[in-house]
Amino acid sequence: MRGFALSLVLLLAACGSSSVIAIPAAEWQPSSPALREKAREFEQVSRAVAASAEKECRRQARSANCDFAILVDLSSRAPANAFQTLDEDGRPLIIFTRPMIDSTENAEEMAFVMGHEAAHHILGHIARQTKNAKESARIFGELARKQGADDAGIERAQALGAEVGVQNYTRVFELEADRLGTKITHAAGYDPMVGMVFFQRIPDPSDRFLATHPPNAERVEAVLQTARQLGLR
Ligand SMILES: [Zn+2]
Known part of the structure; x- marks a missing residue:
């Protein structure tokens, strides 16, 4: 899957991101005229999507912060x-890299990817995924302990458990x-x-071993x- 678009997008969706240089969409002013047009779009x-996502977020009332910020990642080598x-204050951030914006063919595709990312926040997926990983790590660790594993063995089992916990739910x-x-x-x-239509341009993950993403x-x-x-x- 590595390297392109939504499958990668999705895998990262619930992970924090620590080293991103990102600016608000309104402040992005690329120098090439073609990209400037895209930036405006x-x-x-x-x-439009931030407003619609905020409304849905308040309606569902699952998350405390519905004030979406949509940012552009300016790192030069970002895929x-x-x-x-989330930022430190719990504000939901949706971050697009420049190549990602460039790979969308129209406003509909941009909106669709943005709406999908906003939905992850509204549905509380980061917190739910963290909880699943912790629970699964605890169960795997407990099993290893009962089977007489040493500390290092228990730790390995916990790490595996965390991974399984995440993978089990990613598709859902x-x-x-x-x-x-x-x-x-x-x-x-x-x-x-x-x-x-964006889906049709990205590799289908269904043929991958242990695919974590739905086909x-x-x-x-x-x-x-x-x-x-x-x-x-
Ligand atoms: Zn996703």
């Missing part, structure tokens, strides 16, 4: 990627985020059916189902 989409994280979380993301994209004034077909179906519920088709 990105800023417009950011405003095409978008992810969601991704599909949840696709469904709610579809709703947010639509409410922001963009067509999720056009936006999801693209499953994701497309999740979007279509939601679109039907919204009366879009």
